[in-house]
Amino acid sequence: xxxxxxxxxxxxxxxxxxxxxxxxxxxxxxxxxxxxxxxxxxxxxxxxxxxxxxxxxxxxxxxxxxxxxxxxxxxxxxxxxxxxxxxxxxxxxxxxxxxxxxxxxxxxxxxxxxxxxxxxxxxxxxxxxxxxxxxxxxxxxxxxxxxxxxxxxxxxxxxxxxxxxxxxxxxxxxxxxxxxxxxxxxxxxxxxxxxxxxxxxxxxxxxxxxxxxxxxxxxxxxxxxxxxxxxxxxxxxxxxxxxxxxxxxxxxxxxxxxxxxxxxxxxxxxxxxxxxxxxxxxxxxxxxxxxxxxxxxxxxxxxxxxxxxxxxxxxxxxxxxx
Amino acid sequence: xxxxxxxxxxxxxxxxxxxxxxxxxxxxxxxxxxxxxxxxxxxxxxxxxxxxxxxxxxxxxxxxxxxxxxxxxxxxxxxxxxxxxxxxxxxxxxxxxxxxxxxxxxxxxxxxxxxxxxxxxxxxxxxxxxxxxxxxxxxxxxxxxxxxxxxxxxxxxxxxxxxxxxxxxxxxxxxxxxxxxxxxxxxxxxxxxxxxxxxxxxxxxxxxxxxxxxxxxxxxxxxxxxxxxxxxxxxxxxxxxxxxxxxxxxxxxxxxxxxxxxxxxxxxxxxxxxxxxxxxxxxxxxxxxxxxxxxxxxxxxxxxxxxxxxxxxxxxxxxxxx
Numbered sequence: 181x182x183x184x185x186x187x188x189x190x191x192x193x194x195x196x197x198x199x200x201x202x203x204x205x206x207x208x209x210x211x212x213x214x215x216x217x218x219x220x221x222x223x224x225x226x227x228x229x230x231x232x233x234x235x236x237x238x239x240x241x242x243x244x245x246x247x248x249x250x251x252x253x254x255x256x257x258x259x260x261x262x263x264x265x266x267x268x269x270x271x272x273x274x275x276x277x278x279x280x281x282x283x284x285x286x287x288x289x290x291x292x293x294x295x296x297x298x299x300x301x302x303x304x305x306x307x308x309x310x311x312x313x314x315x316x317x318x319x320x321x322x323x324x325x326x327x328x329x330x331x332x333x334x335x336x337x338x339x340x341x342x343x344x345x346x347x348x349x350x351x352x353x354x355x356x357x358x359x360x361x362x363x364x365x366x367x368x369x370x371x372x373x374x375x376x377x378x379x380x381x382x383x384x385x386x387x388x389x390x391x392x393x394x395x396x397x398x399x400x401x402x403x404x405x406x407x408x409x410x411x412x413x414x415x416x417x418x419x420x421x422x423x424x425x426x427x428x429x430x431x432x433x434x435x436x437x438x439x440x441x442x443x444x445x446x447x448x449x450x451x452x453x454x455x456x457x458x459x460x461x462x463x464x465x466x467x468x469x470x471x472x473x474x475x476x477x478x479x480x481x482x483x484x485x486x487x488x489x490x491x492x493x494x495x496x497x498x499x500x501x502x
Numbered sequence: 503x504x505x506x507x508x509x510x511x512x513x514x515x516x517x518x519x520x521x522x523x524x525x526x527x528x529x530x531x532x533x534x535x536x537x538x539x540x541x542x543x544x545x546x547x548x549x550x551x552x553x554x555x556x557x558x559x560x561x562x563x564x565x566x567x568x569x570x571x572x573x574x575x576x577x578x579x580x581x582x583x584x585x586x587x588x589x590x591x592x593x594x595x596x597x598x599x600x601x602x603x604x605x606x607x608x609x610x611x612x613x614x615x616x617x618x619x620x621x622x623x624x625x626x627x628x629x630x631x632x633x634x635x636x637x638x639x640x641x642x643x644x645x646x647x648x649x650x651x652x653x654x655x656x657x658x659x660x661x662x663x664x665x666x667x668x669x670x671x672x673x674x675x676x677x678x679x680x681x682x683x684x685x686x687x688x689x690x691x692x693x694x695x696x697x698x699x700x701x702x703x704x705x706x707x708x709x710x711x712x713x714x715x716x717x718x719x720x721x722x723x724x725x726x727x728x729x730x731x732x733x734x735x736x737x738x739x740x741x742x743x744x745x746x747x748x749x750x751x752x753x754x755x756x757x758x759x760x761x762x763x764x765x766x767x768x769x770x771x772x773x774x775x776x777x778x779x780x781x782x783x784x785x786x787x788x789x790x791x792x793x794x795x796x797x798x799x800x801x802x803x804x805x806x807x808x809x810x811x812x813x814x815x816x817x818x819x820x821x822x823x824x
Contacts, residue, residue: 259795268795317663331761333660333667340655340763341639342799350793351757354677363793435673439653439761441662471672471685473590477664 190248192237192291193496195298196220196257198272201229203237204489205244206496210309212489214240226275230288237289252292253285254498256301256491263343265295271362294498298322298491300337300346302483303330304501305494306446311484318442320483321348321433323451327370333440337501349374353432372428375451378404382421392417404451411457422457429458430465437466437474444479448490452482512570514559514613515818517620518542518579520594523551525559526811527566528818532631534811536562548597552610559611574614575607576820578623578813585665587617593684616820620644620813622659622668624805625652626823627816628768633806640764642805643670643755645773649692655762659823671696675754694750697773700726704743714739726773733779744779751780752787759788759796766801770812774804 190213194203197220204215218236223229241250259270265282267273285293296304303320306312312320316335322328327349331338338345349370350363357367361376371377382402386394393415397406410418433445451458463480485493512535516525519542526537540558545551563572581592587604589595607615618626625642628634634642638657644650649671653660660667671692672685679689683698693699704724708716715737719728732740755767773780785802807815 315663317667333655333662334658336656338655338762341637341765342763344795345639345655345761345763347760347763347793347796351760352753352791355675355753365791365793431674431677435757436761438669438673439667439758440660441664441667441669443663469674469687471669471687473666474669 188248189251190244191251191496191499192241192253192289193492193494193499194233194253194255195301195491195495196255196267196273197298197491198258201233202488202492203233204492204496205240206493207248208500210305210493212492213244215489215492216240221274224274226279226281226284229275230284234288250291252294252499253289254301254495255281255285255293255295256298256495256498257281257295258298260295260297261343262294262296262300262337262339265293267295292499294501296337296339296498297328297330297346298494299328300330300339301494301498302328302448302490303332303337303446303494304497305485305490306448306483307332307335308497308500309485309493310490311446311481312444315443317440318444318446319348319436319440320446320448321429322449323373323375323429323447324449325375327374331440332442338440348432348436351432351435353428353435369428369432373425373432373451375404378407378421378425378451381424382407382418385417385421385424389417394418394421404454408454408457411454419457422454423461425451425454426458426461427465430462430467431469433462433466433480434469437470437478441474442478444481446481446483448483448485510570511573512566513573513818513821514563514575514611515814515816515821516555516575516577517623517813517817518577518589518595519620519813520580523555524810524814525555526814526818527562528815529570530822532627532815534814535566537811537814538562543596546596548601548603548606551597552606556610572613574616574821575611576623576817577603577607577615577617578620578817578820579603579617580620582617582619583665584616584618584622584659584661587615589617614821616823618659618661618820619650619652619668620816621650622652622661623816623820624650624770624812625654625659625768625816626819627807627812628770628805629654629657630819630822631807631815632812633768633803634766637765639762640766640768641670641758641762642768642770643751644771645695645697645751645769646771647697649696653762654764660762670754670758673754673757675750675757691750691754695747695754695773697726700729700743700747700773703746704729704740707739707743711739716740716743726776730776730779733776741779744776745783747773747776748780748783749787752784752789753791755784755788755802756791759792759800763796764800766803768803768805770805770807 204212282293320330329348354367358371526534604615642652651670676689680693715732
């Protein structure tokens with residue numbers, strides 16, 4: 181029979197982070213049928229990592245391969261280049277230089293492999309399986325240790341001429357502002373709206389306001405989680421830390437909206453646990469910096485995907501992308 | 503014979519500005535076979551304007567229609583919406599409200615009609631006939647009385663979910679900065695890098711520096727043209743006016759590059775007559791605000807199209823857009 185039974189087709193989704201790598205077998209409905217993980221930073225050589233990944237995945241592939249067809253492998257990784265299939269100069273991964281990752285994966289697994297950066301993968305996942313289902317124009321912002329982004333326009337990811345488009349975390353929101361700990365740029369969105377940025381803001385503000393509850397923690401326990409605890413107890417300084425973060429985020433979002441006029445902006449990642457403490461000021465400052473024709477049109481929403489599965493779903497979505 | 507002879511197919515391109523409207527008959531090679539113009543602001547009612555346009559165009563259409571086939575009409579106009587075929591709330595046009603312009607044109611000319619905003623039309627013209635031939639990812643910035651933009655990604659114009667994408671002139675480059683004379687926003691690119699913005703900068707700087715040559719002109723003669731004259735005579739204040747303008751432009755361009763990673767940024771419009779006085783600082787400040795992976799990759803170039811024809815070519819390009 182030549183008809184293809186979609187329910188039998190699956191993809192392997194792999195999400196590579198600096199510490200952990202997660203993988204899963206995903207079907208067309210975005211269901212993770214099986215999953216597992218391994219340590220990224222336990223492998224100094226990328227070939228060893230891929231061998232180990234194969235050892236982990238092989239039993240699952242055999243189990244599912246008996247009744248299902250593997251269409252390919254999708255990989256989300258920092259600094260991954262869709263066009264070239266490479267991972268390039270990723271500061272948080274153990275493997276240095278320019279790595280032909282897709283090629284190495286295909287050689288080992290004998291399956292087609294596509295790679296893209298982790299935020300792009302998350303955007304694809306949202307479009308196929310999450311809060312952006314049916315949307316053709318939206319922007320995904322991941323607020324974690326860093327700030328990543330994936331931009332969908334006309335139903336497609338924007339890769340740019342070289343595959344590196346969508347580095348919105350590094351756009352400047354305050355010229356001459358806070359120096360970024362890694363890039364050295366001044367006043368980037370990531371310097372304010374990442375978990376790292378929030379920690380810096382919190383340490384500065386608690387030093388200025390000795391009465392803040394934030395001063396009850398030792399220096400190394402100040403982070404977005406403890407700021408959230410204090411904000412929930414109505415500490416005005418902790419609330420101000422998030423308000424300031426939300427303002428900077430909102431100002432940046434206004435610029436993004438006037439670029440690609442998305443239907444929605446999806447927020448994702450650890451920082452969104454702060455909820456309305458960040459979302460409300462972000463919305464306010466986005467709207468007030470927009471031209472009237474853009475106002476009250478753009479939905480600002482949190483991701484609907486289960487965080488543990490989202491990255492795997494997003495990576496697997498690469499396999500079925502048009 | 504059913505084969506289509508491309509050399510016989512033509513489009514009518516119309517560029518509507520606040521004062522003048524230009525039109526031309528254009529072939530597939532981007533040659534303007536015939537052209538003309540009329541006053542936009544002489545017609546208080548849009549129906550009267552379209553009747554007058556028809557009277558002007560009709561003799562040319564008859565002349566060319568004998569041997570050529572008209573595929574359609576493309577219109578570039580401020581605040582024009584590609585999806586809806588409308589011109590909406592355009593502050594510089596005599597016709598108020600939301601005008602179903604494409605529909606009115608089709609009713610009068612009996613030809614399909616597409617509209618888009620003038621900067622989008624210019625971007626299409628550059629892609630088909632100008633400096634961006636063969637490029638799939640570039641950004642067009644028009645620096646005139648205002649600052650407009652058209653963004654091409656994956657070979658297509660980015661329209662956004664509502665048709666209003668690409669308002670880069672209104673993105674904020676200096677939060678809390680110069681108040682825009684019309685929108686009221688603070689620190690937008692247009693407030694600094696438009697001809698109007700340059701005039702404001704020049705008036706401020708000449709007041710601070712009595713020795714500047716700029717003080718030899720009466721107040722109402724200070725504009726980008728007279729600043730250019732003084733800069734050519736090596737007046738350091740006039741040069742500084744352009745340097746500051748270029749810096750703000752370059753800072754904005756860096757943010758745009760990190761959004762869509764274009765192969766080139768094309769600059770167009772009256773302000774580019776300032777040449778290297780603006781281009782060099784723009785390039786410098788663009789590069790220094792980019793992440794290393796984007797540096798020394800993006801060409802910053804002036805439009806190649808003849809300015810008188812560019813708008814007509816761009817509008818006609820709408821007809822043949824995929």
